[in-house]
Amino acid sequence: MTTPLFPTLIDEQVAELPEAMALPSDRVLMLFKGPTLFEAKRAAAEAFIENPEAVSRSWWMCGEWTVGYEVRA
Numbered sequence: 681m682t683t684p685l686f687p688t689l690i691d692e693q694v695a696e697l698p699e700a701m702a703l704p705s706d707r708v709l710m711l712f713k714g715p716t717l718f719e720a721k722r723a724a725a726e727a728f729i730e731n732p733e734a735v736s737r738s739w740w741m742c743g744e745w746t747v748g749y750e751v752r753a
Contacts, residue, residue, distance in 0.1 A: 707750045709736070720745040 687695075694702075703709055712727065714720035717740075721732040729749055737748035 703750060706753055708753045709748050710751055711746055711748045713744055713746050715744060717745045717747070720747045724749060 710724075710727070710729070712720050712723040712729075714723055717738070720738075721735070724732040724747060729751070732747075734749070735747045736750045739746055
């Protein structure tokens, strides 16, 4: 993996987050999408998320559900 010459907008936004909102260093946020909440959770189950009902974050935007799971790296 190489380091980009210029930081991306996402890199800048993450750097501005208060530490209380940041994920612990041993965790990764995995996101799954679907047209319904059920479909998004099914996508998580197909990706071997042990408990798809234990959603860390979820939101609905522009007709699509996104669910997020904090998993250990």
